[in-house]
Amino acid sequence: MTSLHDLSHRHDDQPELLETDHIPPGTPILELVGLQKKYGAVEALKPATVTFLAGEIHAIVGENGAGKSTLIKLLTGVIPRTSGEIRWCGKPVALATPNEAIQRGINAVHQEVVLCSHLSVAANMFLGDEMSSGGIMRKRAMTTAAQNVLDDLGFNLPAGEILGNLTIGQQQLVATARAAMRGIRFLIFDEPTAYLTRQESAQLFRLIRRLQSEGVTIVYISHRMEEVFELADRVSVLRDGTHVGTRLIGETNDAELISLMINRSIEQIYHKEKLPIGATILEAKGLSGPGFSDVSLSVRSGEIVGLYGLIGAGRSEFALGLYGRHKLTAGEVFWDGKKVVIDTERKAMDLGIALAPESRRDQGLCLNLPIGLNINLPVFGRLSRGLTISPKLEAGNADKQINDLKIKTPTRAVLASAMSGGNQQKIVIGKWLSHGARLFIFDEPTVGVDVGTKAEIYRLFAELLKQGAGIILISSYLPEVYELADRLHVFRQGRLVASHDYRGASHEDVLTEAIGV
Template sequence: MTSTAQDLHPAPVLEPSRTILELRGLEKKYPGTHALKPVNLAFKSGEIHAIVGENGAGKSTLIKLLTGVMPRTSGEVIWEGKPAALATPHEAMALGINAVHQEVVLCRHLTVAANMFLGEENSRFGILQQRAMVKDAQKIIDGLGFDLPAHVVLGDLTIGQQQLIAAARATVRGTKFLIFDEPTAYLTRKEADQLFTLIRRLKSEGVTIIYISHRMEEVFELADRVSVLRDGTLVGTRNISETNDAELVKLMINRSIEQIYHKEHFTPGAAIIEARNLSGKGFENVSMTVRAGEIVGLYGLIGAGRSEFVTTLYGRHRKSAGQILWKGKDVQINSEHDAIRLGMALAPESRRDQGLCLNLPVGLNLNLPIYKRISNNLLISGAQEKTQADRQIADLRIKTPTRNALASSLSGGNQQKIVIGKWLAHGAKLFIFDEPTVGVDVGTKAEIYRLFSALLSKGAGIILISSYLPEVYELADTLHVFRRGKLVATHGFRTADHEDILTQALAEKQEKLGGKI
């Protein structure tokens, strides 16, 4: 069975059917925050119900309540007509409620088969029936149409493939209600298609799917209904056929797009960096120029080679061919050190893995790139360390009690401000922002965009990488589209429309998406 076979025969939409799970005034309070205000919502059996909302809107809280990870503050959950306590994850699973999380929570060192049957191993007289389990697992995987071996170690698969295994695992346990939490965040388009096939198939078997995603196109591609959360409140539920992108965005953020995307135009100055036919691991033959006062946007799907391209510019990886010119001069950048010395700054994609020292103070994180400057040959100037950190905290409005609070204690948006803020005092000429607003609330987004303008006004250039098209579309003076490691198209500010850009980024999927977006 291939994915296209499924796509041609989408499962018929079921009759408006009985309610499988109903929330009555479901509410969650944390100390100091009201994460979920009383929610009333009924999920029908066999529907794909998308839930959208900004970060911090209450989606994760809702999942945690439904899967028994956390107790609710008040309200009722009615499962198949009877109240359910959902006090433990075990109870939720026994009812048939399962979740596939964004990050794979499986054992990387065990085989695919061992993971599939983890906790429900097939054994005889206490001896594991390993061969039988591999066989069974393979049968399930084949049945789902995934072309993956069951006997290999899970860690040998790509993250996307692991995600598919996690989804497959959830399906074999008598699941009636399956929650997907941003499952496609790390998937390639092909893997996402396989996952969608699986989701449609589960739906046709009567399983209720809750699909949480930031990506509007996926919501419109998959869902029957969509509910929008904002600041812990359920602001609306729509049939997918009766709504559109703009309405959902408006519901989600309660303000128009223009208010968020703060954009000032500056006259581009001299070229800061130029890549000529640059190739490296994950991308080939890319040429582009970034000039002072301009934002160059790189759009494409995850895995399209954008991050690899900028990390190569930044000296993290070696280029295999091509030339880099810095202010018109040919340069060799062999390490991050070289790049920083030239005047580059990189705010990486994953703030937890690459951007922050989480268990260290905010002040140390902010000062990390400039310790050389604020110390003499031997000692750090304590006074300068304080004033530098405090100035960044004030300028960026980082919400932290003091510079000595640990970075881990801050919210995602404020953490992101640190990742960006630590380069401001450093005074770089070229700023590279890789997905700067992932997991950041709307208010912080707007602040970050204002910051971009401030940097441009000082004559810096910016490379902005984003998988979120509206962001690069509204901000970039020059927009480059990447697909599979190649630069496939270039546009000026708002000169192309969304459909064209999406099509260029996806290419082979154009007929399918063209009709829907």
């Protein structure tokens, strides 16, 4: 098998990785000494001292807003530090620009893929480092080289395909392959499995272990504790911008890490109250559409209906059809017992259906608009006096949702793009709470959010149910739907293949039904 270092592609006029940076495994490769980042009076990262060892897998956990994103940006040269020192292989370094970080072999694979969706996989992998001859780009050579890399990594992906045609999980693997090609000694993964299937996650874990065996240091940031304990050698915890401790993975457990992260016990995370189930709000009979076929289910007041399955199983496609975004080809929908036609999103919204989509950045938010404006978008008609929007009502509604949902922001005027993933999810939820919907569809609501924010979202579910709403909860994370859903439906290959009452089947049974073995 080819070494990952042999896969790196650099032109002769590009700087090579600094050979003087080679150090023995197990010795400090990167040290943070009192590293601090301030934005005005706000400390995004308080003075932190952390050591990373060559060849280790070092996990970092913490709530959204704990400082993880700031740390990534400091280590990859995206933002300058306010104070403190960074030592690379025992020597102080600036890491003032992304190019300096890349030259030393420091790369990151981000949770939100930041590649060009209109270009091919190969073009994205060679972006900024294209092969050319006589001023003409060698597209065929790049496609062949990229395919060799993808095949060697074990990623079953076509190098010639347009990136935007791939799933979000597949795009994440492309970003990983791109990092491997650039030459790496220190690789940061930020929530890498958030959108991956089990098979894709397994491919990624094999790659991570392979990189480690070749001496690469891995920093693994994840909210999924089972992954941390499966992969990591050591784990560091951040809380409120402070490094609160580092543990050997064999000398800690879930309960201790969660306590360090949020000062709450693990028993407090999943919040399932026994609530009375009311009348049927929505009933779907034999619905078919793009990506799903012959699906029948109902949602009652005070009930969470869980939809589980592997990515691409038809869960999200069903939800989009129910919401009017995709055209139904067969079946009937009943709302409060009356047959309705939902062929547009506006009709769904007018009935009282709200959708918090899987990709909150692309589909759920206007990132270039302030938080308050995002929250108020569905309800400006209620906030108006004639043709004029009431500033008092507008501010009051936005501030209520910000306070109720504990969105961490100094003001409603902050752009949504500046918020962490967890806070962005809260903004999406706040928008629909303002609308006053009766049926909430949450598609992967806790992807990329920490355990503290998960607990807050689950408590929010309980409040919605108490108010008489119903919830459709779509999740690829089995413990989530298993612990929360009053009725759990399993999807496979576009069909609903099994249904269970609360805890009516084992984890193993549900997973077997989803996989189809």
